Structures are given as C-alpha cells and as structure tokens.
Amino acid sequence: MKSREDLLKAAREEIREMSVEEVKAYLDEGNDSVLVDIRGLDEWERGHLEGAIHIPRGRLEAEVEEKVPDKSKETIVYCAGGVRSLLGALSMQELGYENLISMDGGFGDWEDAHYPCAQPPTPEEDEGPLNPERLIDEISHLEALVEEKKEKLKSTR
Incomplete structure (x- = not known):
C-alpha cells in the first residue's frame, strides 16, 4: 500500500x-x-x-x-x-x-x-432588505404563523 x-x-x-x-x-x-x-x-x-x-x-x-x-x-x-x-x-x-x-x-x-x-461582497454591500416595509410584513406574517402553531399545539394537549 x-x-x-x-x-x-x-x-x-x-x-x-x-x-x-x-x-x-x-x-x-x-x-x-x-x-x-x-x-x-x-x-x-x-x-x-x-x-x-x-x-x-x-x-x-x-x-x-x-x-x-x-x-x-x-x-x-x-x-x-x-x-x-x-x-x-x-x-x-x-x-x-x-x-x-x-x-x-x-x-x-x-x-x-x-x-x-x-x-x-461585504454584507453591507450585498445584504439587507431592498424594501424595509416588505421585510416588516414578512416578519409579521411569520410571527402570526408561529402563534397559530402554538395555539394548535395547545389545543392538542
């Protein structure tokens, strides 16, 4: 070998x-x-x-x-x-x-x-929301989904 x-x-x-x-x-x-x-x-x-x-x-x-x-x-x-x-x-x-x-x-x-x-590219050049309002909407939507899942979990216990 x-x-x-x-x-x-x-x-x-x-x-x-x-x-x-x-x-x-x-x-x-x-x-x-x-x-x-x-x-x-x-x-x-x-x-x-x-x-x-x-x-x-x-x-x-x-x-x-x-x-x-x-x-x-x-x-x-x-x-x-x-x-x-x-x-x-x-x-x-x-x-x-x-x-x-x-x-x-x-x-x-x-x-x-x-x-x-x-x-x-550095994050400052490459990342970040192009539309901050849309990012806020996405965060709100995701928070609502999390709350919905929490409620479903509570109701199944």
Whole structure:
C-alpha cells in the first residue's frame, strides 16, 4: 500500500508545479489559463483568485468535466497549500486533462505575497432588505404563523 508521501512523489513526477510568484507573473503576461480552486466553500468565500472556478476537492471528479469541458486548455489548480491541488491535478490527468499546473504554496502563499484576491461582497454591500416595509410584513406574517402553531399545539394537549 502506498503512503501519502509515495502519492505526493508520484504526483510531482507527473504534474508540473509553479510557485505563486511564477503563477502571478504567468497570469500577468496574459496567459489564458483556467483557474480551478479546489478548496472548501468556506475557504473560497474568504477569498480566491479572480476568475477562478470553484470545485471543492471532494466534488472534483464529479464536476470538473462540466465546469472545465476543454481538457486541452491549460489549467492551474490550487488549494490552500499545494497538496490537495497536486493530488487533484493528478486525478484530472487521469480524466484526460492534458495541460495541468499545480500552484505550489497555494492560496496561503498567494495571500502572504499580498497578491490581489477576489472577495465576496461585504454584507453591507450585498445584504439587507431592498424594501424595509416588505421585510416588516414578512416578519409579521411569520410571527402570526408561529402563534397559530402554538395555539394548535395547545389545543392538542
């Protein structure tokens, strides 16, 4: 049985790795690569590379062919530190993807280098009622439903 280190060694022999500095320079040159972020949703929501496609590692094999249909297009896969992306890229290679790069150091090193990140909108920008009167109506309606359910419970006891 292979160890984790055996898997990583085999993946490094098959998959090209680039540091975050190399990836940044590469993208700045205008290379049209697909970026695939395989971190979890909570990690993705805290920030990610601009233009990246999110496919959590646990869903990669099930979703990648739909989200990245061109298997010949250069694809840069990244995670938080570079291990999941390396193994994910190896899985993608087994699915027929040809031009894969794993970003060594991952999003953690990207952030540490203070490179630009796409962030979800802050709650002040994204949330809140567009129509406060409607929100008040909804709250009143829900309170009435709760009271109705309480009355039904009391009557069945």
